[in-house]
Amino acid sequence: xxxxxxxxxxxxxxxxxxxxxxxxxxxxxxxxxxxxxxxxxxxxxxxxxxxxxxxxxxxxxxxxxxxxxxxxxxxxxxxxxxxxxxxxxxxxxxxxxxxxxxxxxxxxxxxxxxxxxxxxxxxxxxxxxxxxxxxxxxxxxxxxxxxxxxxxxxxxxxxxxxxxxxxxxxxxxxxxxxxxxxxxxxxxxxxxxxxxxxxxxxxxxxxxxxxxxxxxxxxxxxxxxxxxx
Amino acid sequence: xxxxxxxxxxxxxxxxxxxxxxxxxxxxxxxxxxxxxxxxxxxxxxxxxxxxxxxxxxxxxxxxxxxxxxxxxxxxxxxxxxxxxxxxxxxxxxxxxxxxxxxxxxxxxxxxxxxxxxxxxxxxxxxxxxxxxxxxxxxxxxxxxxxxxxxxxxxxxxxxxxxxxxxxxxxxxxxxxxxxxxxxxxxxxxxxxxxxxxxx
Numbered sequence: 350x351x352x353x354x355x356x357x358x359x360x361x362x363x364x365x366x367x368x369x370x371x372x373x374x375x376x377x378x379x380x381x382x383x384x385x386x387x388x389x390x391x392x393x394x395x396x397x398x399x400x401x402x403x404x405x406x407x408x409x410x411x412x413x414x415x416x417x418x419x420x421x422x423x424x425x426x427x428x429x430x431x432x433x434x435x436x437x438x439x440x441x442x443x444x445x446x447x448x449x450x451x452x453x454x455x456x457x458x459x460x461x462x463x464x465x466x467x468x469x470x471x472x473x474x475x476x477x478x479x480x481x482x483x484x485x486x487x488x489x490x491x492x493x494x495x496x497x498x499x500x501x502x503x504x505x506x507x508x509x510x511x512x513x514x515x516x517x518x519x520x521x522x523x524x525x526x527x528x529x530x531x532x533x534x535x536x537x538x539x540x541x542x543x544x545x546x547x548x549x550x551x552x553x554x555x556x557x558x559x560x561x562x563x564x565x566x567x568x569x570x571x572x573x574x575x576x577x578x
Numbered sequence: 579x580x581x582x583x584x585x586x587x588x589x590x591x592x593x594x595x596x597x598x599x600x601x602x603x604x605x606x607x608x609x610x611x612x613x614x615x616x617x618x619x620x621x622x623x624x625x626x627x628x629x630x631x632x633x634x635x636x637x638x639x640x641x642x643x644x645x646x647x648x649x650x651x652x653x654x655x656x657x658x659x660x661x662x663x664x665x666x667x668x669x670x671x672x673x674x675x676x677x678x679x680x681x682x683x684x685x686x687x688x689x690x691x692x693x694x695x696x697x698x699x700x701x702x703x704x705x706x707x708x709x710x711x712x713x714x715x716x717x718x719x720x721x722x723x724x725x726x727x728x729x730x731x732x733x734x735x736x737x738x739x740x741x742x743x744x745x746x747x748x749x750x751x752x753x754x755x756x757x758x759x760x761x762x763x764x765x766x767x768x769x770x771x772x773x774x775x776x777x778x
Contacts, residue, residue: 355759355762355763355766356763357763357766358770360770360773361766361767361769361770364715364719364766364769364770364773365738365766367712367715367716367719368719368734368738368739369738369739369741370716371716371719371720371738371739372739373739375716375717375720376720376723378630378631378633378634378717378720378721379630379633379634379637380630380633381629381630381633381646381649382633382642382646385629385633385646385649385650386622386625386629388650389621389625389650389653389654390621390622392650392654393621393654393657396658486752491754491757493754493756506763525757525760526756526757526760526761526763526764527759527760527763527764528756528760529756529759532756534754534755534756534759535754535755535756535757536754536756536757536760537729537753537754537757559767561767561771563764
């Protein structure tokens with residue numbers, strides 16, 4: 350197969366080529382012989398018997414929970430912005446995901462994503478339609494987005510997010526993945542994002558630099574509130 | 579660049595809580611932090627996490643006895659040189675494999691010199707290095723695959739090891755095509771980071 354339009358960089362394409370050359374045997378590792386750790390430990394002890402393995406600094410371990418203010422500007426009235434999104438409600442009906450990949454999913458909600466004041470891509474007039482789908486497998490949902498025609502930025506990806514806001518104003522931000530700008534596509538909602546647990550759920554698309562940081566960059570382009578779930 | 583998600587200044591409880599399954603959180607960073615700090619159990623943690631990887635790498639290039647010795651040397655020299663390890667320059671596994679790579683090449687060269695003194699040494703060394711480097715990359719890729727979330731690992735395995743097209747994968751797994759492509763894109767990016775080693 351080819352890598353299609355995944356826009357891989359040179360290193361990722363090389364990894365793809367190596368992956369293609371791999372067999373099941375390449376995935377299996379051999380266990381080190383018994384006693385190897387004891388030999389290593391003994392050698393380390395011989396190095397420094399009074400302080401075998403160095404000192405602890407007492408530094409706290411890394412914390413996966415990042416304060417919202419470290420990534421997003423405080424004080425913006427996002428509720429007002431969300432409310433500005435045009436509301437489209439579609440009742441429960443069964444559709445076949447149009448022009449696309451997906452199995453038949455039931456539509457359970459909708460959102461219209463618009464550029465909003467303070468977003469990047471100043472003055473963008475593109476509107477993206479998002480349809481919330483029940484996949485029929487447990488509580489799993491998916492989001493289908495229309496061909497976005499969002500302007501690409503060199504070296505960056507477009508990423509689709511759900512932002513849940515609970516009664517206390519707490520935010521939960523969950524990625525649905527990197528998206529293409531030119532196709533109707535469907536993306537699974539992570540199993541642990543329960544839309545029903547939030548007062549408000551927003552659909553958001555952002556630019557994300559390929560820097561290894563998988564948290565939201567803060568560079569949103571369009572956003573809209575889900576209605577109907 | 580401006581941002582949008584805001585919270586009232588009074589809402590001190592608000593925070594960024596990225597809601598991903600634990601399977602998606604990259605593992606291995608705890609051992610790297612412990613290693614940099616020189617924590618008492620850091621070498622043991624590193625051995626538990628990367629012992630199979632390093633030993634298997636050695637065992638594919640060297641005889642069993644030498645593979646065991648070289649694995650021990652790799653962990654010992656890594657521990658002695660731990661202040662030179664910088665997590666920003668690469669994952670601990672890639673750094674250990676870099677150390678192992680140099681030791682393996684030294685051993686293979688030495689073996690070849692003893693077994694065939696008439697061989698063109700430059701040619702031998704070039705092919706040895708290329709083979710060992712490719713083996714190291716493949717093993718780090720295999721190791722990275724283990725760390726991927728189940729769905730991404732499955733999709734990448736079907737795409738590359740089983741040579742299925744993206745639509746074929748979507749059909750077989752009942753995962754939307756958009757998610758298939760996204761999982762591959764993000765999965766390859768994660769594997770790339772797993773291989774990065776910018777240490778001298």
